[in-house]
Amino acid sequence: MTPFRYSALLTDFYELTMLAGYFEKGMHEDEAVFDLFFRKNPFKGSYAVFAGLETALRYLEELRFTDEDIAYLDALGKFSADFLDYLRDFRFRCKVIAPPEGTLIFNHEPLLTVEGKLAEAQLVETALLNIVNYQTLIATKAARIQGAAGDGVVLEFGLRRAHGPDGGLSAARGAFIGGVRSTSNVWAGQVLGIEVKGTHAHSWVMAFADELSSFRAYADVFPDSAVLLVDTYDTLRSGVPNAITVAQELRDKGHELLGIRLDSGDLAYLSKQARHMLDEAGFPEVKIVASNELDEYVIDSIRKEGGRIDIYGVGTNLVTAAGEGGGHLGGVYKLVRHAGRPKLKVTSDVAKATLPDRKRLIRVVEPDGTFHQDVMCCENESLKPGDMVFDPTNPAHRKKIPEGVQCEDLRQVWMDDGKIKKELPALDACADHCAAQLKRMPNGCLRLYNPHIYKVSISQGLNALRSRLMEKYLED
Amino acid sequence: MTPFRYSALLTDFYELTMLAGYFEKGMHEDEAVFDLFFRKNPFKGSYAVFAGLETALRYLEELRFTDEDIAYLDALGKFSADFLDYLRDFRFRCKVIAPPEGTLIFNHEPLLTVEGKLAEAQLVETALLNIVNYQTLIATKAARIQGAAGDGVVLEFGLRRAHGPDGGLSAARGAFIGGVRSTSNVWAGQVLGIEVKGTHAHSWVMAFADELSSFRAYADVFPDSAVLLVDTYDTLRSGVPNAITVAQELRDKGHELLGIRLDSGDLAYLSKQARHMLDEAGFPEVKIVASNELDEYVIDSIRKEGGRIDIYGVGTNLVTAAGEGGGHLGGVYKLVRHAGRPKLKVTSDVAKATLPDRKRLIRVVEPDGTFHQDVMCCENESLKPGDMVFDPTNPAHRKKIPEGVQCEDLRQVWMDDGKIKKELPALDACADHCAAQLKRMPNGCLRLYNPHIYKVSISQGLNALRSRLMEKYLED
Incomplete structure (x- = not known):
């Protein structure tokens, strides 16, 4: 489903200099966990629609440095022969955890987690951000537009204003997942099977x-x-x-x-x-x-x-994600665990501190199926009605999980040891999943103007871990 | 220099239905001329930097429908076997006229003109707009940013927020032409020879x-x-x-x-x-x-x-062309001549009427090399000091070309009969050309806030032709 081979060089140069550094220092096989997340919902809205997973997984599975790639890097004169040999045999062998495409997701939540060797998990940062940021942005814009259109049909017309040829293709894919199920882009019709108009x-x-x-x-x-x-x-x-x-x-x-x-x-x-x-x-x-x-x-x-x-x-406004709070999704990719220790990016502003360590992402669902809130907790923590949960940007705000709700894990392991380990849902199924999720959002969250903000919390265990790590860093 | 083959299906579906229509009606070989232009300078600025020409010419030269493409179109059940045979042998054999990349260009000016058979010139609309709109947008943003940085160096860092993988590559190319001569994008380094950092x-x-x-x-x-x-x-x-x-x-x-x-x-x-x-x-x-x-x-x-x-x-603000008047360039591609007759898109608003027929684009230059204004005239019209020229959006505003200036043609024929007919300037030369042009802009035109608007006019001959065509349509 990738229309062209994603080059292993589709990356920021600093990923390669860091890899070389880890390699020379013998750290490249250290255990590491990275989370991909964003800090602000796009479009001043209350949600985003996760998209890009299949594209990302195909890229990870096929990731190789070709002889031409190695020759190019060699000619830069910055890398040792040993490191270039390491790249020649490089394979991505990490685990990838994420919700299914089409899932509604929110700021601060780990959309995608990569667990494995430090060098492998670090190298793919740029490409994963590139793929997930844009498709998620467009899926979200599409859901907003289709929502405004009600029972009306929406067609995606934007290829001529998209940011380059693949901008058009990724846009058609993201838009489909968000609910805009036909396109003018014939290439997207051929490659992705979307109806063309x-x-x-x-x-x-x-x-x-x-x-x-x-x-x-x-x-x-x-x-x-x-x-x-x-x-x-x-x-x-x-x-x-x-x-x-x-x-x-x-x-x-x-x-x-x-x-x-x-x-x-x-x-x-x-x-x-x-x-x-x-x-x-x-x-x-x-x-x-x-x-x-x-x-x-x-x-x-x-x-x-x-x-x-x-x-x-x-067209234009869909594929360029135009509008206030649009234009790009500011996803980031942060180290949350390294060599057996939870990691925190420290800052004096708790709102900007990262959430350390491996986590579960739980959706708390009301008896009628309406989404009540999301909670992030530590990997081995259980969560149930009555537990106290905390606002991640202001832990003084706390609240109990109400009685009668269900707690559902949102994420699954899609890739292990660098291999896709389960069948990926068809694009239709992703779009259906998104449409079904939108129907379960609380009242007011889908409003175009000043929407009700969907609640995202952290568990007692995760809050305690973060506090402990912050104190430790501030003491040092 | 194209990192992957641009599919012939990288087009809006309506280009193909129109082609089928022209083919069935025997009009596909009619003579046609299309202009690519935009109506508003991006970023509320006074100029744009033309970019994307080489990418466009390579696409045009290699344009072919593969067997898979034909099979896909056949399966849509909308096209006759004769038309699909025509597509199987389709080659782009038109003439392409444009300024060199890096040239400063302005609203209403034909950036790129395609002359040839109606079907061939029509089919490529979407891809040409996709390529030229985005690279020109980014080259312009880069020129603005490098201008603000003065003697400071600017690096392009935006791959992770770009609109898809090729968004990152096209961005690096456009940014280079506009003056941002290094990138974090290793793929752009390999494919385009840009220094990576x-x-x-x-x-x-x-x-x-x-x-x-x-x-x-x-x-x-x-x-x-x-x-x-x-x-x-x-x-x-x-x-x-x-x-x-x-x-x-x-x-x-x-x-x-x-x-x-x-x-x-x-x-x-x-x-x-x-x-x-x-x-x-x-x-x-x-x-x-x-x-x-x-x-x-x-x-x-x-x-x-x-x-x-x-x-x-x-990063982000460069590759997504963020900011007021940014996000996209609204280039359009309009029929200006068909079957031996100049064409006009009629509208009651003269500001939105197109400029008919084959044209020359002339830059009027002061004795010290400063650009004075641009003038569009008919193909066989000459232009000299003392000639009256007209505001294209308000022909009541007229002014004489001053004495002592030089009139220089901005555009050249780059492709004839579908073949690139002259050596394309290296990317460095395009960036040097842009930098040299920026130095020749009149005072105040490069200001970030409320810049002086550079004057773009139409000649007496072109104004008369447009008036005649508008009257004719309004009479009918």
């Missing part, structure tokens, strides 16, 4: 003597799947009437026009007028597609004004 | 018993290229003093510490303090590197406060 541009209309001829020509070639772009000249005075003419001509030949597309102007107003005109002319089944700088906020306001749009084409 | 992360420090041991270990392995990250515990009380200890130990062995890196806190203040401590200790040559959410505005304010930073590591 699209009909024609303004240039098609301009290549004919007039709009009506262009519509007739298109409908003639694609009589059962024509969506006519009606805004080249004048949407309501020319585009929609010409589309209705062609719809009638198609019907006379035993076909039905599939839809019209609006691409400029006041989409709420134009869609209501167009719907009325189509209905009056006897075409209530013709769909109205709209595009032009759409995002979750625009779609929400169009729907609130009674716009009659069936299908939203969203 | 990097030393160690916080995890290195945390993997040792204490900070001093970690610094000693790193300096021992890389005695001539160590840059020590000094903010893991306490920058001024622990990090810098420990770095000075190691610098002295290195000197005793005949080596010199290369630098220290600050990655948090008040970078202006910390850099001044660290500079003072290093100088006092006898290490005035040790460089200070800084990173952490930098962009052109932060760098500008650090320098205004007298910060003593030699090298700026810029």
Whole structure:
């Protein structure tokens, strides 16, 4: 499913200088555990949608330095022959723990944990962040946009504004997991099996003597799947009437026009007028597609004004994750255990201190299935109703886990000894999982403006471990 | 130079349905001319830096539908066997006209023009936009950041936050052209020949018993290229003093510490303090590197406060083109001539009307070499001092080209009949070209806040052609 081989050199140079250092100091086989997490939910929202796991696992499984890679590194003149020999035989043999793709996840939570030898777990930092940050960001944006569209269909249209060719492919994958299940990107259709959609541009209309001829020509070639772009000249005075003419001509030949597309102007107003005109002319089944700088906020306001749009084409704002708190996901990858000892990145600000050691990520679920909160605890700690849990950024805030809830582990071991050890869910299943999770979020958490913040806590054991480590560092 | 083969399916589906339509209607070999341009300069700035041409030309030259591609399209059940046969033999045989990479370009100007058969010129729309939009966006951001850094060196650090793996590679390429000539991305180093940089992360420090041991270990392995990250515990009380200890130990062995890196806190203040401590200790040559959410505005304010930073590591904000007016470049690709007739996308708003037909793009240069303005004119029109030129968005604004200036053509034919017909400049030459152009911009145009807007005009001939076409359409 990776469209091209991810180079082993898809990494920051400092990963390699650190590896060389660990190797020369005999530390490269030390035991290490790294957590990948982010500190702020994107888009000023209350959640993120985990995505990128399969892409990451395939990269890890295939990770090799080719002869060309070694020759390139050798020519840099910084690395010893012994170290280059080590890289030549390098294989990633760690364990990888994560939730399934499509799982809702939150700030401070370990999305992905890598356990194994220090050098192997360190090297893959950059590529894992690159893959998981972007796909998770886009899956989250897609969930927000699809949420705003309600029962409307959303298409991903963004390839031309994506950040490079693979930006477009990763975007289509992330968007699918978040709920946007079709794309204009034919390569994504081929590689990922996503349904592709699209009909024609303004240039098609301009290549004919007039709009009506262009519509007739298109409908003639694609009589059962024509969506006519009606805004080249004048949407309501020319585009929609010409589309209705062609719809009638198609019907006379035993076909039905599939839809019209609006691409400029006041989409709420134009869609209501167009719907009325189509209905009056006897075409209530013709769909109205709209595009032009759409995002979750625009779609929400169009729907609130009674716009009659069936299908939203969203491009730039989806694939570039535009909007406040968007543009990137600030995932980081931090050492939480080394050579048998839990590790903490110390800082005077407890909100920025990392959460040490191997952890479990627990979802506390109410009897009706609604998510109540998430709790991180130590690996061997059990968690049950009545236990005290703590705000990770302000441990003075504490609360008991209520009675009657279920505690479910969110994460699984996907890779062991560098091999994928269980069948990866199909993309459809990931998207279904995401949709099902969104339905279980507490009231108000999915709101676009000032959402209710979903609670993420740490257990008594993890809080105590962190306090102990912080005191120890501050004493030194 | 393309790190992987760009699939012919790296396109929006509507390009293929339009191609099928043109093919079935016998129009696919009609003569056509398309312009790629954008309507707004990015980042609320006064210019953009053209980049992506070589990547685009390599894609165009190698464009083929493989047997797998044809099989995939066939399975969609929308295309005739004749059309699929046509695609099987499809080659891109058009002419491509553009300025050299690194040229400063402005809104409304045709960055890239494709002339040839309608189907060939149409198919490549999506991929050309994808390539040119992103690389141009990043080259522009890089020029802004390097401009803010003055004589300081800027490193591109953004791979982990880039939009997918190739987002990182394209970013490194665009950034280089814009003036950021080194990267942390080792793959970009290998594929593009860009210098790679990097030393160690916080995890290195945390993997040792204490900070001093970690610094000693790193300096021992890389005695001539160590840059020590000094903010893991306490920058001024622990990090810098420990770095000075190691610098002295290195000197005793005949080596010199290369630098220290600050990655948090008040970078202006910390850099001044660290500079003072290093100088006092006898290490005035040790460089200070800084990173952490930098962009052109932060760098500008650090320098205004007298910060003593030699090298700026810029990641997220560079590769995601963050900031107002950033995130994406809204390039479009419009039909300007078809079957022997100039074409115009009509709209009641003259500011949004396209500029029809084949054009020349002229830079008017003052006697001292300063750029005075750009003018677009018809292909066979000559332009000289004294000629009247018009604001493209408001033709009532007109002005004469002053006496004494030179008029220079900005664009060249790079590809003819689908073959690259001239040697492409090396990446270094593109970056030098950009740097030289930036020095020739009029006063105030490079300002970060409310820059002076560089003038872009259309000639008398082009204005007359557009007016004539608009009247004709409005009459119909």
